[in-house]
Amino acid sequence: MKDTTAVELDLDTARERYLAEQAKDYPSAFVKFTYAKALARDAKPENKQRGIGLLHDLLDEDYMNKTDCLYCLALAYYDLGEFSKCRKQCEVLLRINPTHEKALSLHQSAKDHVNRDGCIGLGLAAGAVMIAGLALKLLLKHRAH
Numbered sequence: 696m697k698d699t700t701a702v703e704l705d706l707d708t709a710r711e712r713y714l715a716e717q718a719k720d721y722p723s724a725f726v727k728f729t730y731a732k733a734l735a736r737d738a739k740p741e742n743k744q745r746g747i748g749l750l751h752d753l754l755d756e757d758y759m760n761k762t763d764c765l766y767c768l769a770l771a772y773y774d775l776g777e778f779s780k781c782r783k784q785c786e787v788l789l790r791i792n793p794t795h796e797k798a799l800s801l802h803q804s805a806k807d808h809v810n811r812d813g814c815i816g817l818g819l820a821a822g823a824v825m826i827a828g829l830a831l832k833l834l835l836k837h838r839a840h
Contacts, residue, residue: 769784
């Protein structure tokens with residue numbers, strides 16, 4: 696199986712090749728993957744979303760390089776801050792290839808973000824409850840006088 700993770704094209708070149716392939720009866724899935732990967736790695740969130748859509752299409756079409764698609768999806772979700780979706784894609788990939796080092800690392804990083812965000816959320820909620828309790832206590836004390 697060819698390692699497509701090393702293929703790097705700028706977004707404009709990848710788009711041109713993809714559009715040229717769309718004119719054919721049987722467009723190349725590899726060209727579609729290359730364009731999707733370029734979109735998913737772009738800095739603009741809307742391009743990342745378009746890349747995610749194309750990568751999901753490739754998976755639905757049973758693209759032979761599933762691990763590459765899943766890893767690119769996981770990276771795009773991570774970049775967008777969608778850590779739960781990132782973890783899900785990593786978990787699917789790791790069922791196919793349990794020793795995929797990049798996916799293992801990305802999965803752990805996403806898990807750490809989810810845990811940290813959960814702790815921050817819990818801390819904020821506890822702080823809000825404490826402030827509400829103090830406000831209620833002051834209000835009741837003020838009414839008593």
